[in-house]
Amino acid sequence: MAVKSEHIPKATIARLATYIQVLSEFKREGTDVVSSERLAEACSVNSSQIRKDLAYFGEFGVRGVGYYVQDLITSIKRSLGIDRAWNCALVGVGNLGRALLRHREFTRKGFIIRGAFDCDPYKIGEMVEGMEIVCSRQLPAKVKELGLEIGIITTPPERAQRAANYLVGAGIKGIINFAPARVAVPKHIHLEYVDFFHYFYAAAFHIRFDEQAD
Amino acid sequence: MAVKSEHIPKATIARLATYIQVLSEFKREGTDVVSSERLAEACSVNSSQIRKDLAYFGEFGVRGVGYYVQDLITSIKRSLGIDRAWNCALVGVGNLGRALLRHREFTRKGFIIRGAFDCDPYKIGEMVEGMEIVCSRQLPAKVKELGLEIGIITTPPERAQRAANYLVGAGIKGIINFAPARVAVPKHIHLEYVDFFHYFYAAAFHIRFDEQAD
DNA sequence: GAAATTCCGTTACAAAATTCACAAACCAAG
DNA sequence: CTTGGTTTGTGAATTTTGTAACGGAATTTC
CATH class of the missing domain: 3.40.50.720 (NAD(P)-binding Rossmann-like Domain)
Structure with missing residues (x-):
């Protein structure tokens, strides 16, 4: 999974780690789909922030629906390079x-x-x-x-x-x-x-x- | 030691911790005085950055000379509120x-x-x-x-x-x-x-x- | 199947942080 | 006491980061 843009802010990388953590909690609770708004609230960040952070790496969401929790975890892990040991x-x-x-x-x-x-x-x-x-x-x-x-x-x-x-x-x-x-x-x-x-x-x-x- | 300005960036606080670490190393080596330039190099940051970070809390340096290592450690610790247990x-x-x-x-x-x-x-x-x-x-x-x-x-x-x-x-x-x-x-x-x-x-x-x- | 609603991706804007540049201050030397 | 060489502290310029706004894509409702 290649990056779209040249330079990715350090802060974005840090937030992606947080997103994974919170998404994992959602998954444990049985939530399948989540909007940027709801994820943002759980992470204490702005929803645009999330959409922008994710946009550096690709298009992972579905308009009118949100993000599929498991898919997004997988996508972020791949983006960070932690889809392997x-x-x-x-x-x-x-x-x-x-x-x-x-x-x-x-x-x-x-x-x-x-x-x-x-x-x-x-x-x-x-x-x-x-x-x-x-x-x-x-x-x-x-x-x-x-x-x-x-x-x-x-x-x-x-x-x-x-x-x-x-x-x-x-x-x-x-x-x-x-x-x-x-x-x-x-x-x-x-x-x-x-x-x-x-x-x-x-x-x-x-x-x-x-x-x-x- | 009161703060001069209303809001202090989170990043500044993080860097102050780094400064203490590096200053402690200087102290161990027996260096008494250090310029923002030399400290900056050791911390991998810009020298203005250091001067500006410190300026939030007071004036700790001496123009034409630099900063007295031990004094600066003490001042930063007091600024962070770690001059006590x-x-x-x-x-x-x-x-x-x-x-x-x-x-x-x-x-x-x-x-x-x-x-x-x-x-x-x-x-x-x-x-x-x-x-x-x-x-x-x-x-x-x-x-x-x-x-x-x-x-x-x-x-x-x-x-x-x-x-x-x-x-x-x-x-x-x-x-x-x-x-x-x-x-x-x-x-x-x-x-x-x-x-x-x-x-x-x-x-x-x-x-x-x-x-x-x- | 059309209209209404939801929500992403992106662009434009605002805010914040960083770097630059220089005047003021200090020391040392003569 | 004055001159020259340093180095701080700070306002201005620049860069970076974060937020808001909106068009368009998907779904749901009627």
Whole structure:
């Protein structure tokens, strides 16, 4: 499913993920068809917004009717490139790394962690969730062998750059960095920073600010 | 530290969090003073962007010099309202909930989880990380007793709304929802959705899209 | 089967965010 | 004390994003 237009706003991608979530809820409730208006309300966005977001990727609705829930889920997934599984490598098996390895949702959402890497000799060889922790030096071999495409960094901040270098050198295509540190990568590598404290900061700010506004 | 202007863009808040992260790295390296230009490069944003973001909250720089790293960290933290600790309640002690309870970074960042709640009778009374799991019905009492202000929802999606209701009823001021479900709350309650699969979706999309663009 | 209704896709418009550009402020050197 | 080299803070210009309005396609009603 090709994109219609050249550039797609980052915000649109984020909203598509929300649409999938809400559509899945509709599906569970047994709703087959939904209008942009009703979907918009459930997502707390404008209905034009939804129609426009979807228009970047194609025509998925039926005029006078709305969107078929299951079809739309499928179409959005295809548009996002999550209509297939992605093989992932996790680098840094600390507390956070272990939590992610244990998190069943990854496999369910199509992001399958196939390799766990660490450079600590005490950890190498240990089994976590049925997976053996492997030395980071073996990344190039494993990336080829298992077809790994996305790297997940869960090291301490000071080791994040090294993990990124390993991943890039091994031929990974994209990196999701959970470590609280910026890393430099060649610009053909897609890089995302995950830091859920951002959300806490935003909450703290608004709570404090809203109180002042009274 | 009061805000200068009425409305502050959501994106600005997100960037301030990034600035803190990068400034902390500068501090660790022993850099005392930094220009908006250098900070901008490290954060991958425009230098005017930084100056404008900061201008919402005050004048923190010195013309001809730049920003004093430690002072700027302090100023941004005060601006965001994270110059003090926030007491949090976690509702839903499953895999994700336990992972967050174990995550040391929360305390270090000033978001202290003081109560763990669940409605499963088999879990109530269990100790997790030195904290006793308490019945969700006790939320109102505990919120008052411990001064809890922020609620963290880590229940399965179908129980997220109930958790939100409990939290709101107990007088919490803000909610961070890690459950993959939308919830409805009164509009004076600040609500943030956390879903790190968003980042994976974005990565999947760009990797696939960039390949096509070759 | 015609009219009325619904609702998508798209274009035009409005709002918001980002970037540019420059005056004012500061420091250092002579 | 003045000059030169920096760098901030901010109003103006530009770009991007979001919203409203509307034509046209599908369905339902009579």
